Amino acid sequence: MLRFFATRLGWLLVTVFVVTFLVFCVNEFSPGQVARKILGPYATPEQLALLTQQMGLNRPVFLRYFGWLEQTLRGDLGYSTLYRTKVNNVIWTRLANTGLLATIAFSVIVPLSVLLGISAGMREGSRLDRTISVASIVTTSVPEFASGAFWVAIFATWLGLLPGTSPLESSANWSIPQQLVMPVMVMVLYDLGYVVRMVRASMVEVMMRPYIRTAVLKGMPYRDVIMKHALRNAMIAPFTVILLQINYLITGVVVVEALFAYPGFGRMFLDAALFQDIAVIEAGAMVAVVIAVLTQIIGDFGYMLLNPRIRFQ
């Protein structure tokens, strides 16, 4: 088990290393000039050359990458040309804001998708199953920006019940919980269908197993068959999928954050990408990769704990 974690953490390091280096190289093609962005359109060529020299931007890419790596290991993520402050001052609050959104969405998605998936997979082909299956295809087919626009038009414009933007500042009109309702709703709707289908598929498979047949035939109440035999076994396979949603919810919510002007990690990354703010892109990519690989490791670990048939390798 120790070896399992050691190899996994080793791979985490390799992945972070490769990805950050690739992002670094890709940024070499970036048509914008860093010095020009900091100094503005009226800077003279001499000033630009001086700042480029001072920031060390004229050194070869390898040297700069290792410089960046050394700086990052000391905890300094560099200076953001877009926010005009240290990246450290921006990225962590943004990540915390997105974490808040993701936590709420996750705690809605998990119980709801398990409930719907189990009810659908309990009797394959029943009317309830078909309704839930079709509904989950429909909700995943509507992109987040589309469902967001629909809900804003209904709840913000037409009914006036909820705010159309969520800047996370308590204004006179809307409290922060009210601001969180619609972003969470959009995320849950888009993501729910996928998880429901995974839980359903697993449940359908479990219900065909001989031990379920035995439990039913020996006269066990149907409720107990589901709760005691089917549910536990049906949750093993979707466990990893559910955990991977954490990754999506933290790093994939760019659209929702752009839609509701939410000051989160995704929108920071989008703004940085549009502005070609290399320091923020690098730091954001690194954080995103670490989150992605960590959720994978936790997922694999949990999967092995749940399913003793798989050994630690």
Place this chain on the structure above:
Amino acid sequence: MAVEIAPATPSLRRPTPTWWRRLSLLRESPIGIVGVFLVLFWVVIAILAPLIAPFDPNESDYTALLDPTPSALHWLGTDNQGRDILSRIIWGSRTVLIVAPIAVFSAYVAGSIMGLLAGYYRGWVDNLLTRVSDIILSFPVIILYMIIIAVFGPSALNIVLAVTFVASPQIARIVRGLTLELREQDFVAAAKMRGESPIYIMLVEILPNARGPLIVDACLRMGYTTITIGVLGFLGLGLPPPDPDWGGMIKESYGMVSVYPHMPLIPCAAISSLVLGFNLLADGMREISLRD
């Protein structure tokens, strides 16, 4: 409480249906039929775009700026620049239905080559390709798209390249799994005995026999790519203006949602219906492939 227990059905293998028979099997799946019709609807519209679009999609009708809501002249209204929304939707369907299939196809070419090589040769080729795709797969998709498009600039070609880069490892994984299974089959052994080249075996013996799951996946991927193109347009990373692009239309008019909700909602409905079509079609085909 009545409990139905699935009987252990013997798996009778029907002869592999031809393309047409496979498609006509969809009649048995109402969901699949709805999907076929939704997709066909947009395909026909995209093909007939020059004939049925009432206006030039990039031409502004300045008299309509006073009241851009739907009228007898502009059936779905006009956007914030006085351009006819119906015409932009019709022409925009062309953009999506050209870029998405090309992107999916090129992702499939790259992914199939990687998957076939990894699954057929195993060994270090397999290890290398699996490691590389693990690294790409561990990266959040949307952030990868943003980096690629932001750095290389927004254009149709770059969207195709970005989708290929992101999707081909996923496809390679599926193809690899199918190849591992198929390479042990007798017909592959027979082809080897005949002295066929590995390329022939991979492309003629293995790939066509793996097509069932791949077609379903390609269909899902078309829907997903449609969403991706929409997302990139919405985030300002899509196709450059002024050519009509559904995601871009939503981005341009989203700020007006409280005044003129029809401007963003119509392209939203268009994208959603096309994606729904692809997803329902994929579900119908999956249902049928499970049956035979």
